Amino acid sequence: MVDDASAEIGAIKINKTRIAMKTLEIPSLAGVFVEDARLVVGTDPNRKTLSKYIDVEDMFSILFSDLALAYIDGSLFRDEALVGGGASFLRHLMTEPLLAATTSEKGTFVAGQAEFTTGSVFRAVADGLAGEDVLICDDLGDEWADFIGVSANANPAMITFYHAKHGNRSLSASAFHDAVGQAIKNLGRLSLVGDVMANKFQGWDATYNHGHAATAITRYMRGGTRAQIEEQVGLAATAPAVLKRVVIVTSSLSRADVEEAFGRIAAGLPVRPNFVQLYWILMGFFSACIEIGAVGYVMCQP
Structure with missing residues (x-):
């Protein structure tokens, strides 16, 4: 994955059943964690980095050069309507x-x-x-x-x-x-x-x-x-x-x-x-x- 300046910011990994976000390195996300809201901030032993949380919860989309395909919320979709005039x-x-x-x-x-x-x-x-x-x-x-x-x-x-x-x-x-x-x-x-x-x-x-x-x-x-x-x-x-x-x-x-x-x-x-x-x-x-x-x-x- 690259940003608008073509600098590499992350990578994905294609597994048998899902696409995983292998890395996501955006400076503004460094040090950002997702924790259990019921606990005092910083004390959740199971807290995750934001990038890890996005991966685990499948909160990302992947677009393909074949515009009829898309990977959204952990599932692969195909929609020919996009290339058929909409x-x-x-x-x-x-x-x-x-x-x-x-x-x-x-x-x-x-x-x-x-x-x-x-x-x-x-x-x-x-x-x-x-x-x-x-x-x-x-x-x-x-x-x-x-x-x-x-x-x-x-x-x-x-x-x-x-x-x-x-x-x-x-x-x-x-x-x-x-x-x-x-x-x-x-x-x-x-x-x-x-x-x-x-x-x-x-x-x-x-x-x-x-x-x-x-x-x-x-x-x-x-x-x-x-x-x-x-x-x-x-x-x-x-x-x-x-x-x-x-x-x-x-x-x-x-x-x-x-x-x-x-x-x-x-x-x-x-x-x-x-x-x-x-x-x-x-x-x-x-x-x-x-x-x-x-x-x-x-x-x-x-």
């Missing part, structure tokens, strides 16, 4: 022109403000990118998503978790690591049922407070009073048919750029490895959604 991938991308004009994720905050800052991705979601009858801001605290949208009267009923992110337009995979991780971690919450919901409704009674700014932004952003929203959430959660969606809303991606990259691959032309990594990260997200009966999307620039 039609199945593109079906998960929803375009929204408003995202091209955003300049921040949440904007700035001052005491008493009643809305998210104009030009922020959060404001764009609140103003209409999320089209459900009920919209709740769940950001901060025991966060399941940045926004939760519910439509109980649709056929089928619909529950959507929105994860809003901002970034410079690129095909970089790094912009999606946090959003995908958060989205996958909270897939089990999409049902919106159980004793935990009482605490969620109580938490949503409070206005949105960011840092030291106590704003007047209500978390019940659309759908009526708490009682009315509780009723709608209950109806959607217990509906005989309900469509569950998870949407990553990001200003950092353009569908046109993705289509261009797929076109280059189909024509036998090279693409940067970060796009291939982006493809596999998002395909993992889409697949994780399917496994629990949901549909994953990315809402991005045209």
Whole structure:
């Protein structure tokens, strides 16, 4: 393995059943260890270096010159769709022109403000990118998503978790690591049922407070009073048919750029490895959604 300056930083070893990370020598990782959080720092006799932990837990990906192959989370995958034009991938991308004009994720905050800052991705979601009858801001605290949208009267009923992110337009995979991780971690919450919901409704009674700014932004952003929203959430959660969606809303991606990259691959032309990594990260997200009966999307620039 080499870094951007072509200096060797590590090596892998191909065994019979897995690929192991033999070495990983990055100066910034030297002296970084993973320990049991229940113990006093530095006292865990089984602590591991970060590079060893990454290897043991299979927390790395390997890309190949054959773009249809990838080694992810300890398993080898083959996906001909990547070299076949990416039609199945593109079906998960929803375009929204408003995202091209955003300049921040949440904007700035001052005491008493009643809305998210104009030009922020959060404001764009609140103003209409999320089209459900009920919209709740769940950001901060025991966060399941940045926004939760519910439509109980649709056929089928619909529950959507929105994860809003901002970034410079690129095909970089790094912009999606946090959003995908958060989205996958909270897939089990999409049902919106159980004793935990009482605490969620109580938490949503409070206005949105960011840092030291106590704003007047209500978390019940659309759908009526708490009682009315509780009723709608209950109806959607217990509906005989309900469509569950998870949407990553990001200003950092353009569908046109993705289509261009797929076109280059189909024509036998090279693409940067970060796009291939982006493809596999998002395909993992889409697949994780399917496994629990949901549909994953990315809402991005045209």
